[in-house]
Structure formats: structure tokens, C-alpha cells
Amino acid sequence: MMARLSLWMVLVLGLILGPAARAQSTQVSAALIDDAVLVTSSFTGAKVTVFGSVRAGSVGRTDIVVAVRGPDRPAWIAKRKRTAGLWIGKDQINFAAAPTFFGVASARPLEQIAPSDTLSLYGLRPKGQLDIAKASAESPFAEELVDAFVAQRQREKLYVDDPNGVKLLKGGLFRADIQMPDRTPPGLYTAKVMVFRNGRPAQSTLTTLVVSKVGAERALFEFARDHAVLHGLAGVLLALLAGLSAAGIVRRFAPG
């Protein structure tokens, strides 16, 4: 409800402020269609949609980039290696913090919008967002494993770069869609909208959304976390009862 309301306010404000802001610098405002993503038992991922309006001068090119970032969590990656002809060793690096989800949407490829160093500086590249643990940073294989980490998470659709994710509508309005996979963990997410003018960042705005487990998923998750011993007993009991009833059913319908 709040989300819908703020969405309308954005659009109305955009129309009112539009003419006034024309003389000034770039203006942007944005809101999420839904600021809560609910993880239920049928959750297979979600689409985050950002609506907004941008007012900018008519000279030059305006680009809109939307980045949705999940909560940071510790992470690691290991690469198996061959020692004396056998695959028995491992190279591993740890990350003190890495974004669990990192999705960027734009209307054309990022490389065409701004130079690579600008993109990194403004946090639009996942690689720059990884916080490597001190002990791992000096390893000779750190560079290779960091690249592999980003590549692997891109394969799992956790780090996404969609050059067709932003649609420019009439009158300076835009819409951005970012798809999150089922492995998206719950937590507080931030959505950042950045406006580039001729390859230079001109304006930005931040909003947040919450991904949370609800219903049975939440109950089970909290039970496992808060009552680990009871949860374990429940698992054993489930196994024993299932075994008992299967044996009982078979005996009833197929005696001997």
C-alpha cells in the first residue's frame, strides 16, 4: 500500500516539478512497485520493478542505470588442483563480505555508458564490491579465484548484468526490471538509480526493499535456528514415523 502510494507521489511530483527543474541540473525520482518480496513455499525467484522519472537537459545523452544489491555475507571459493598427478589439493580464498545478490539493469551495455573505472567507482561492478579477507588477499591465486567467483555467481544468476533491463517511456518516465533467482537469500536489499549524462554520473537516488520468508518457510527456518536440538529430534522422528507407516501400509495391502 505504502509502495503504491509513494509510486504515485513520484509520478505526480515528476509532472509538477518537471517544468521547474528544467532550468536546473538533472533530477531523478524513483520507487519500487513492491518493496517487500515474500519467500513462500512456491518461491522460485522474483522480479523487482523500479518506476521513476528523470528530468535532464535536452543536450547530450541521458542514461539510467539501476542496481539492486542484496545483503553482504561471508563467502569462500576453492579451486581443486593437481598434486603429483592426482586431484587432491585445493586453493582457497575467503571473502569477509560479498553481496549475495547484485543485479544491474540499463538500456544499453554498461561499457557504452561510462568508462570502466567510473563504473567501478560508483559500485556498478560486482568485482569491486567483494571484500577479500586479509589472509587471502596476498595469495598468488587470489586474482584468478576472484574472477572465478564472479563468473560462477553470474552463472547462478546471482550477479546479473542486463543491458535491456531499463525501458524508457514517454515524458522522462522509465521502468527497470531485475530478475532475482530462487537462491536469493532473505534480507535488506538496496536499489540504486543512477543517471549518467554524457558518460558522467549526474544524479542518483536510493530505496530499499525487504526479502523475507513467510508462512511455513519462516516457521521452519526459525524453528531450525532457535531450537536446533528439537529440530534434530523432529527430523529423526519424521524418519522413524515415515518408515513405520510405510511398513504398515505394505503389510496391510501386500501381506507376506
Added chain:
Amino acid sequence: MQVYLPIAEMAVSPWLMATLGLVVGCLSGIFGVGGGFLMTPLLMLMGIPAPVAVAAGANLAAASSMSSVLGQFERRGVDLRMGLVISIGGIIGVGIGSLLFSWLKSQGAAEATVRIAYTILLGSLGTSLVWESLRAMAKTRAGGPAPSFRRATNDLAHRLPFKVRFPRSKLVISIIPPLAIGVGVGILSAIMGVGGGFILIPALVYIIHMPPNLVVGTSTLQVLITASATTFLQSAANGSLDLVLSGLLIVGGVMGAQIGVIIGRKLKGEQLRALLGALVLLVALRLAADLVFVPSTLFELSSPGGGL
């Protein structure tokens, strides 16, 4: 259709999971093994975090062995006393194994040595099982008298002290070999992350000289006890038990176990041992392939949730 797993934090197909449970449960019913050596790698292949895969495999093994052990009890196919002695040894073994595991980890290459030794052990065990049972089958087919089961009375189990009576197996042997076998299987399961049922069965046959009709039932009882303990410990210590995943696997698993018991009843002792030998060889080949070939997943990654 997909179902979301609250602990693994991902969606899976329930039909696929129930089918997996059915297949592994069937093995459990035929041989009295837990099937973790198949289940855990398969689940990990689907992107389920390793600790969750281990806990789910153990929970499935507990359910399918419970499903089949009841029938075994009814047909008087379980030596309860022997099963308990081995399980006590097994729990001690898991304790020793966990300590050993952390020591091996601190020593670096030592874990690899265990891996290689285990592969060779399973390879030779599987080969001799297949060889021995094929010879027995050939002898029966040649019309000769069915090879009577060797009841040695002068071996290690009889010479060691602390003799205990196992009435169901009609054995009066030292308690040390069954305890030691339990400890050995426990250590292996802690280090290798497998239940070790496929080691226990040949040990019951060749070291304890247990009557063949009791081997599968007694092994199933041991799997039930250790798998229940593992399920509980995984949940209590690591929080890695996913009840939704377990539930899906178990639905298929308990049915599979019933089918497995029926198949197992139709097989002769030596056929059963030949199939088990083939299974053990399969595990050995898989482990060997892991060592020799370029792994399909060169990189291993923590799950996005971070905790597991």
C-alpha cells in the same frame, strides 16, 4: 512445479527428489546400506550446499532403514545384540574420526593419503567380493554341493578374550572384533562423510562369520542407529537439516525400501554378495575418478546464504 527449501534457500522439483529417494531407498532395502555415497554427491550436483546434502542423506537413510528393518525383525533376520555392539563401536568411532579429521586437516596432505588408501581398500574389497561370489555361483551351477558357509572355529574372533554369546547368530565370540569393526566404520564415516554400510556387510560375512540370512538385517539396524545419530548431530551442531528436503526424499525412500526388501528376499546369498561387490567397485571407481580425472566442477563455492 517447484518447492522452496527453507534451510538450503533454493527451489527444487519435488518429483525429482522423491524419485531420488525411491532409488536410494531401494538400495537400502536390498543390501542394508544407507546410500549416502550416492545421495550426497547427487544432491550437491543439483547445487544443494554440502552440509545440507549430508544431513538430508542421513535422514533418508534413517527412514528407509526403519522401513525395512521392521520386516527383517519379523522374519527374525536381525541379530539385535550384534547390531547394538557394532553401533556402540560406531559411535565411539565417529568421535575418534572427527578428532582425526581435524588433525588430518591441519597436516595438509594427510587427508589425501586417506582418500587414496580408502580407494585402494574399496577396490580390492569389491574385486574379491565379486570374484568369491562368482566362483560360488559357478560351483552351484556345475551341480556340485552348494558351498556350505564356512563356520571357522579357530580364527581371531574365537581366540581373543571377553567372549560374548550371540544366540541369534549362534556364535560365541570375543566382543573385540565386532566393537573394532564398529569403530573402524565410524572412523571412516567421520573422515569420508559416508555411512560405511558397504564396508560393514563384508566385515560381518568374512570376519564375524555371521549366518548370511542375518547380515542384511543386522547391517540395516546399524544404519538406522548411526543415520539417526548423524541426522540429530547435523541439525543440532550445524543447523544444516532441511526438513522439507528430507520429507520429499523420505516419501520416495520408505517406498523404495519396501521394494528393495522384496527384491532382496528373491536373491541368494552369493548373488547378493556379487551385487554388493559391484556396488563397492562402483564407489571405488567413483573415488578413483575423482582423483585421476579433471573434476567437472573445478571450483567449489559457498552457498549464497553464506551460513552453509
